[in-house]
Amino acid sequence: MFLISGALVLVPQSISYSYYAFKSGDFIDVLSLAALNLILLSIYFVIIRLCIYKTNWITDKLKLDKGFETENIELNFDSAKIISIALIVIGGLLFIDNISVLLREIMVFFQDKSLFKDYPKSGWLIFYFCKTIIGYLLMTNSFRIAKLIDKQK
Numbered sequence: 001m002f003l004i005s006g007a008l009v010l011v012p013q014s015i016s017y018s019y020y021a022f023k024s025g026d027f028i029d030v031l032s033l034a035a036l037n038l039i040l041l042s043i044y045f046v047i048i049r050l051c052i053y054k055t056n057w058i059t060d061k062l063k064l065d066k067g068f069e070t071e072n073i074e075l076n077f078d079s080a081k082i083i084s085i086a087l088i089v090i091g092g093l094l095f096i097d098n099i100s101v102l103l104r105e106i107m108v109f110f111q112d113k114s115l116f117k118d119y120p121k122s123g124w125l126i127f128y129f130c131k132t133i134i135g136y137l138l139m140t141n142s143f144r145i146a147k148l149i150d151k152q153k
Contacts (some may be wrong), residue, residue: 007044014040079153084146091138094131102128 014037021029050058059065105125109116116122138145 004048007048011041011044080143080146080150083149084142087138087142087145091135091140091142094135095139096135098128098131098135102132 014033018030018033018037021033102125105121105128109119109121109125112119119125
């Protein structure tokens with residue numbers, strides 16, 4: 001999933017950079033960038049193809065099916081623990097993604113030296129603050145939320 005999302009971000013960036021390099025008129029930069037983009041796309045294509053269509057080949061090469069006494073691996077987790085782990089991961093991602101943006105926006109706000117009501121990005125500042133708080137609360141209260149979700153089943 002991260003590979004596909006990375007490709008969805010990297011490919012448009014490289015295409016837009018290729019456009020600007022083409023506009024500058026430097027033929028060597030355009031040619032090297034086109035070759036690099038072609039190599040990058042082919043690597044993404046090969047890795048995604050291997051991960052989706054050749055899973056048995058990867059399992060055989062890495063010998064992932066050898067050394068187990070039984071075919072089944074039993075995990076003794078109840079659903080509340082699994083939900084709480086998922087909530088910790090989601091909350092951590094929310095917190096990490098938004099704390100840096102929040103701190104950057106706060107720094108820009110203080111550098112701008114304007115009132116909060118006059119600041120053009122005050123709504124975004126509140127939005128990033130709320131997302132950061134939600135991420136923190138999801139991480140710290142994950143067991144309570146998991147019990148609540150498990151009760152509603």
